[in-house]
Amino acid sequence: MIKKFRRKLSIHHIKQNQESQETPLQEDLQANVTTVRSHFGFTSDLAVRTFWLGANQSHQASLLFLKGMTNQDVMDRDVIRPLMNTIGDLHEGMVDHIMNAVLHVSMAWKESTLEKTLEQLARGYIVLFIHNQAQCIIIGAKSLGQRSVEEPSKEAVIRGPREGFIETIDTNLSLIRKRYHNPNLQIETYWIGTQSDTRVCLAYVRGVVKEELVDEVRKRLSVIKMDAILDSGYIEQWIEDEPFSIFPTIYNSEKPDILVAKILEGRVAILVDGSPVALMVPATFQEFFQNPEDYYSRPFYASFLRLLRYAAFFVSAFLPSLYISFENFHKDLVPPTLLFSFINAREGVPFPLPIELLLMAIVYEWLREAGVRMPRPIGQAVSIVGALVIGEAAVSAGLVGAPTVIVIAASAITSFIFPAISDVVVILRFVSIFVASVLGLYGNFLVFYMVAIYLCDLRSFGVPYLAPLAPLKLQDWKDFFIRFPLWLIKLSSGGSPSSLKKQKGERS
Amino acid sequence: MKTLTAVMGLLIAICLGGCWNNIDLTETRFVTAVGIDLNEEGRYVLTVNVMKPSSGKADAGGSSGKSTIIQSTGYTIFDAARNMIEYSGYKLSYHHMQYLAIGTEAAKKDIIGPLDLFFRDQELSGRHWVLYVEGKAESLLRTKGNTNDIQPLKINEQMIASRSVGKYPPVRSLDLMRMLATKEKVGYIPISHPFKSLKESREAGAVIIKDGKAVSSINETQVRGLLWVTGKIKSTIVIVPLKKPGQYGSIEVLDSKAKIRPVLENNQLTIQITVHPHGIIGSLDHPIPMDSETYKWLQMKVNQIIKEEINAAVAIAKKNKADIFGFHDYVHRKYPKEWKVWEPQWPEHFSQLEVKVNVQSKLLLNGLLAEQLGEK
Known part of the structure; x- marks a missing residue:
């Protein structure tokens, strides 16, 4: 079924300027x-x-x-x-x-x-x-009501530009131009949506981007058949490589500095009028572990943090299932003193461990969802309910064991470290809890290998998703687990660094 | 077709593999120590120390669980282990068994038979320690851990710390299996002496196993001699009598390496043992001038003492015709042809073996003090 769907998508009929009947204007x-x-x-x-x-x-x-x-x-x-x-x-x-x-x-x-x-x-x-x-x-002489340029709450930084895109595409384009003064920056405009007629812009750097990539993006955009494009999310779901993949194959950001960095690496950005979120293709898995601050701050701590982020991914996805495997299947792998404290915590708890973990994980997802939707003044109620009732009271009432709360909390906290794929991690977490409660550690590894194999197969606009890990490109490892100093990372545009000479008559 | 293969592969991976024994922590109880004894009727008495979880939620985080002792009898150890359910109510898990104690009577009768279950069973990792108890094994299990609430954990730590004392040999189940796998079934395990009306225990010395039975016990000095040869000592204190009677210096050995070399000359087999202990001066009762003379003299003394210890160990092993040092492996490796002739009568050969001991100790430091306090 998936194949059939893919084939349907891949038949690109380029939207010729469809000859709609033309009525000439009258003289009167x-x-x-x-x-x-x-x-x-x-x-x-x-x-x-x-x-x-x-x-x-x-x-x-x-x-x-x-x-x-x-x-x-x-x-x-x-x-x-x-x-x-x-x-x-x-x-x-x-x-x-x-x-x-x-x-x-x-x-x-x-x-x-x-x-x-x-x-x-x-x-x-x-x-x-x-x-x-x-x-x-x-x-x-258009004049539309618009939000002022603010720091996006999703991508807050401590060091680095605080500007974020807004809902007006012209302002967004100006934010890009502001950072990249070069005639090579190309903006292509399309109007998509049979009813809404929404303005969609492609941004790329001529000479850096591969022409085939731009063609591919154009082709995919041309197949979109929707009444209205209300957000770039619509575009994303229409043009992504694997609609049934839980892993996103398109990167998105609200920050113009990220967008400029990406298009300078030869990517194509897609901006949609009415949406502050810009899309960037192609995307690789490692990009979701990067943060603009990795580049803005000095490399040592940034590299350390990046390593921790990769570790956090595994903790977030697999810690609960590993906990099940160790407690229920492989008790001999737990050091005795640790096991004894597990035993004491588990004693008198009514539910089997997998049920307990699933319940806590689901309750946590509810809490999170409630926290996002609630108006800020009521939001405090959520944190009280979350921290006191769910955490403390549930343990002291003997409904769940304290280690369970710790495990779920740890995997929940770590999922915020990479906001772009935190949804992926939640799905992986639940799947691995299910599998581990039946198959133990073996199941855990089974899930891991399945995901790894799948990721090796995944592509985003022709680029292997796991690059530079698979296929191995050691040259690109300079910016993978460890972020090398900027002057060591080869400029991807291939150009020599432009001279810093201030031109005559240039006014800043 | 590709999809079919993938689905088949996944199905096979799920159906054919997998971990079993899905037991919730609340459905089992953990055995931390096992004791094996014989009763008057000749049946095996199995005593186990079981962790009893503290159900109070208050100290849920701590590991201050109380333990309890349960006993059962059976024709075999496995029989007794399963009979345990009659008393315990839970099917016990042996994953975290810290040590296995065998009582004097049982050990004198047979060791390999009752331990077979513990060697064979897949639930055990073979990392648990094996001890010989003076008297009933039960009495060791009933002692209270004076430094750890969980007594088996104390024994575990004690066995690990043996490398700093060297007065009892730490023997894991796997080590014992390796030792007993020879034809003569020779090995050794540490002795535990419960004392203070069986409230506490002290581990010192070892018992020699021959033909799968405990035959003779050896004291701490001999054990240390044995451990010098097998190279299992990392650190220990060697007491050196100083020139004035009643005064001693203690040399802390930091590291020791041993080399065993069988030499065949004129159809006469000799074993050359070279021990290289490195140490520092730990304490001195009497001030000695810190010069090279003193160092040499102390080294000579240390050499002498270690040599005596090794000779004592060799003597008692020869007496029992039990090759606890594992010399046979070295001989087999070096003289494979001759070994075929010697092998049938190896215990006899061993008892008449000439063992040359050579100790070359090295003193490295005199600590932070050059002279004793107040001396100049």
Whole structure:
């Protein structure tokens, strides 16, 4: 079934500019306005402003725009006032004249079909109809409510830039440009979503990225058939390599500095209007253990932390199941004094160990979910319930053993160390608890090997998921378990470091 | 097809392998020590020390569980072990057995027979210690651990610490198996003496096993002689009588290596033992000038004492015709052809063997003091 699904995905029909029927605009101003309004269903937030063009009041013109999506100041000062005050006689090339000599706006172009006009109007542009002209002028004076640029709470750093993407794609693109002043940065725009018509941008560095990769991303984007793209998560689920894999094959981040670093390594970033989360492809497993601070702080502690992160992955996924295996199957592997304290803790506990662990693990997931969704003032209640009731009271009431709480707590805490794959770890944890409670240590290793084999097979946009571990590329180990000093890590763009010479006339 | 192979592989991996004996901790009790005795009817009496979990939640973290002693009898040890359920209620787990004590009567009759279960069973790792008890093995189990609430753990530590004393040989079950695997079934295990109306015990000396039976006990000095030869001493104190009577110096041996070399000359087999102990001056009752003369003199004394100890051990082994040192392995390795002739009468050969002992001790330091306090 999976294969069939994959095949369906891999048949890429490139979306040719599908020839939708084109209706030319009419010459009559009133007819045009009415047509557009009727297409919008006479919605109340579509404003129409009809006025005399020029001082001699010979021609009428109409501005159509969606209330709230336009910059009122720009419209009053730079669109309506010049149009009303224009003196030139109104001739055949009037539209060009207005566009080139009257309007004081940076973005303005002509459209002559109704469909295009409707599309631009829906995107928030101002449409200017002029009497007796079968053309209209699209004026860009958008102004949307937007959040200020803040530090993303998911990816907080102690050292490093604190800016994060917001929901407006133009601002996001500016955040990228701000960090990478180079004409090689390419932005490609696509409009995806049959209903929502959402703007999706590809960002990559020309000359660094492989052209096949960009083609592949374009192809995959072209297959997306959805009504609305509300977040980059939609895109991710449409274009990922293995939709049935619990491991993510696409990296995501809210930080422009990470994005720039990734595209400089030859990746392609995908930004979606309305989502602060940018996607980056291809992704390898080791990326989820990296942190921008690894590079911003000095390498020694960063490398140490990175090693701990890898260890934490195993603790988080396998500690509960190892605990089961050692207690129920391999008691001889536990040192006697440790075993005796386990025995004392377990004595009088009503449930078998696997049930106990499963219960605690599930209760923990509930707590976590509640903590995320709850408003902050109520959030404290969760921590009290969690810490006191679940932890302390359950142990002193003799419902669960203290080691169980410790084991679950340890595996829960460690799962926060790599937020991008903490969901993967939870699934692995439950699976390994099940298997270990039947097969013991053998089951544990069985799960581990299955996952390892699967990961070796996994690919993200043609790149082996476990690189540089499998296939082995020792050259890339400089930035794997140990983060070597930056000057030792070969620049992936291959370019020599640009000269630090300050150019003449450069103003910062 | 590929999927089918993968699924088949997974099924086979799950069905054919796997760990068994899924027993929850609350469904079993752990035996920490085992004692083997014979009763008047000649049946085996098995005494076990069982950990009793403290059900109170208050000290759930600590390992201050109390233990209890349970006894049962049977025709064989396994029989007695299973009969134990009649008394204990739980099927006992022997994973964490710390030591196995065998009483005098049982040991004099046979050691290999009753221990066969412990050698054979898969639940045991063979890491438990084996001890010989003066009197009933039961009495050792009933002693209270004076330094550890769990007495078997104390014995465990004591056996590990033997390398710093060298007055009793630490013998694990696996070691004993190796020793007894020879034709003559020769070996040794440490002796435990319960005392103070059987409330405490002291481990010193060893018993020589021959033909799978305990035959003769050897004292601490002889044990140390034995351990010097087998190279099992890491650290010990050698007492050196100083020139004034009643005053002693103690030399702390830090490391000792032994070399055993069989030499065949004129059809006469001799064993050359060379021991290289390294030590420092631990304490001196009487001030001695710290010069090379003193060092040489002390080294000579140490050599002499260690040589005497080894000779004592060799003498008693010869007397019992029991090759506890494992000389036969060295001879076999070096003279494989001749060994075929000697092998049938090895105990006889061993008792007439000439053993040359050569001790070359080395004093390294005199501690932090050059002279005794107050001396100049």
